[in-house]
Amino acid sequence: MSHPVDIHVGRKLKQARTLRRMSQTDVARQLKLSFQQIQKYEIGSNRIAASRLYDLSRILQVPTSYFFEGLTDADSAQESTRDHGLDIVNAVASIEDEQIKSRIVTFIEDVSGRTVAKSA
Template structure:
């Protein structure tokens, strides 16, 4: 049985990897691992060591704390109740890159990320 923290970290890894439009293979190559290892991280069946988590944060351009954000908020939530992942999956399914880019810009504008990037 996977520990809930490992499952949460794995979900966050999958979320940011998908948002960055990287495949499991892309990330695995940068870490000199197999894509199967990334799969195991993402489902929480294998724990991500602190050093590996740091490497992932550099590759994915997020602070290491990103992987733990919302941990207490989602402690009792079922995996299907994560609207963030629903959005990520829906965005990844869009084939038209121009539309995908416009939606991404819209989300950044609404969330305030566009202003933060400029500032």
């Protein structure tokens, strides 16, 4: 069974990757890994080493602390805890019309006061 912290960090990895509109393959190439390894990181079945977490933070343009945001108590964290942010990211990612998707992202940026970096 995966440790709750590994699951949380994996969810944050997926959230940041999806917000940057990067595929698992995009991230894997930059790390010289397979996309399957990124999948394992994202579901928490494989732990992410500190050096790899540092590399991911640079690739995804987030501070390393980002991966631990929202983590309250590792011992009481539940795997079933809903991550509404990830639900929103997945919903936006599923929109096929790029113009509508872009407008939604702009709206979210305006409301949150944060800018989402777009991948090259």
